[in-house]
Amino acid sequence: MNPAHAFETLHLRMLDVGHLRAASAVLDWDQEVNMPPAGGPARGRQLATLNAHAHALFSASETGNLINDALAARDHLGPDRQALLDEIAYDYNRAVRIPETFVRRFSEARSAAYQAWLDARRRSDFSMFLPHLDALVVLNREKAALLGYSDTPYDALLEDYERGMTSAQLKPIFDLLAQRQSALAARTSASSSAGAEPGWLGQRWDTARQWEFTEQVLRDMGFDFNAGRQDRSAHPFTTNFSIHDVRITTRLTEEDFFSALFSSIHEGGHALYEQGYREEDEGTVLASAPSLGMHESQSRLWENMIGRSLPFWNHYLPYLRKQYPGQLDRVGAEDLFREANRVRTSLIRVEADECTYNLHVILRFELETALIEGRLEAADVPGAWNEKVRQYLGLEVPDDASGCLQDIHWSHGSFGYFPTYALGNLYSAQLLATMEAAIPDLWDQVNEGVFGPCLCWLREHVHRVGRRETAVEILRDATGKEPDTDAFLEYLESKYSALYNL
Ligand SMILES: [Zn+2]
Incomplete structure (x- = not known):
C-alpha cells in the first residue's frame, strides 16, 4: 500500500x-x-x-x-x-505479545477469583481466596514473561499502569516516604491539639443541598456541564466517551458532610483532564493520559491540595451557611479546614487521610513485588500484611476483611496498579509547587473562588499534552524535575505541623 x-x-x-x-x-x-x-x-x-x-x-x-x-x-x-x-x-x-488463549485463561481465572474474593471478604476468610491468589500470581508471572522485562517481572506489569516507571526507581522513593510519613502520623496522633471530633459534624446534611454544593463547586472548577454530567453511584468513578462527553459519579449520605463533596472534586479533577485534551486529538489515543499516576495527580491536586485548603473553605463558608440555615452558625472556615484534614489512622486504604495514605500503598507494593518475584508465598500474605500494618501504621489487624482482603485489585488480577496512587500524590505536589511559583496570587484567587488560573496552567502543562509524552516527561517539562519526594513531604509536613502544632 x-x-x-x-x-x-x-x-x-x-x-x-x-x-x-x-x-x-x-x-x-x-x-x-x-x-x-x-x-x-x-x-x-x-x-x-x-x-x-x-x-x-x-x-x-x-x-x-x-x-x-x-x-x-x-x-x-x-x-x-x-x-x-x-x-x-x-x-x-x-x-x-499476549496470545488469545492466554487472554481467555486470565479472564476465566479473574472471574473465579473475583467471586471467591467477594465470599472470602464477606466471611473474612483468606483461605477461600488463597488458591485464586496463587493462580493469579502465576498467571501474572507468565504475562510478564510474554511482555518481556530486563530487571524484574514486576516492571512488565507496572508498565501497564505507569509506563516507563520501574520498581528500582520506586523503591528508594517509597522507602523515604514510609519513614517520614509514619513518623509524621505518629506525631499527629500524639499531639495534644488533635482534640475530639466536634459536635456540629454529627448533624444531618440534606442530600439535595449537598448535591447543589457539589455541582456549584464543579462549575467553579471549570467542569463543562455541556460536555459532561454528574450522577450517583455506589462507588464514585469517572468515564468518558469523547472529550465532549465526560461522566462522573458521586455518592450522597446524610450523615457525612464531606464525603460527596470530596468524591465530586476528586472525580472532577479526573474529568477536567478528560475535557482538556486537544480538539484535534478527539477519538484518538493521544486524547488520553500517559499513566494512571498522572491522572491521579489531577484528582488529588483538586481534592486534597485545593479542596482541603483554608482559602477554599474561606470562600465557600458564606455559601454553605445559606445552604444549611442554622447548622453552621458557630462554625468557622478554620473549623471546616481542620475537620477536612483530620488524621484518622485507619486499617482501610480508601478511608485513609493524606498523612497516612501512601503508607497503605507502600505496604501493598512491597507485598506484590515479593509475590511476583517469588520471595513471598501467597499463603504467607496475611501474616506479612499484618506485620507491615503494625510497622507503618502502628495498628493491629483484627481480621483479614480489614486486612489483606480489603482491596479489589488483586482479585482482578491487577498487580502494579497500587504505586500509581502514591505517584499521583508526588506528581500533584510537584505540579502545585511549580504552579504556585508561576501564579503568585494563586491562593488569593482560590480565596475568591476563582480557579481559572489554576485550570489554565494545568491545561497548558498537562492536559493538552495528552499522550504525546510520558508522565515523567510531562513532569520534567512542567517542573524541571524528575519524580521525587521533596515537594510532597514539604507540603504534607507544613500542612500537618500547622494543623497539629507539631
Ligand atoms: Zn482517582
Missing part, C-alpha cells in the same frame, strides 16, 4: 476501534448508574461482544501491516501524526 495512504487507513481503523470502546464504556457507565439489577447477565453478554469486536479489529494482522507501512513513511508525517503513529504502534506491540 502507498505509505501516505497507510497512515490514513490506519487512522480510520483506529477511530472505529475507539467507537467500539466508547460504546462499551457507555454500557459500563449505564450498568453502574441506571441498570436494573436483573439486567446484569444480558449486559455482560453485550459487553463481551463489543469488547471482542474491538479487540479483534485492533489486534488483527492487517492493523500490524498498516502500522509497518505507515512507519516506513514516518518521516513524511508531521509531528502530531508521528506521535499518534508511535502510540498506536506501542499499544499494538504490547497487545500482540
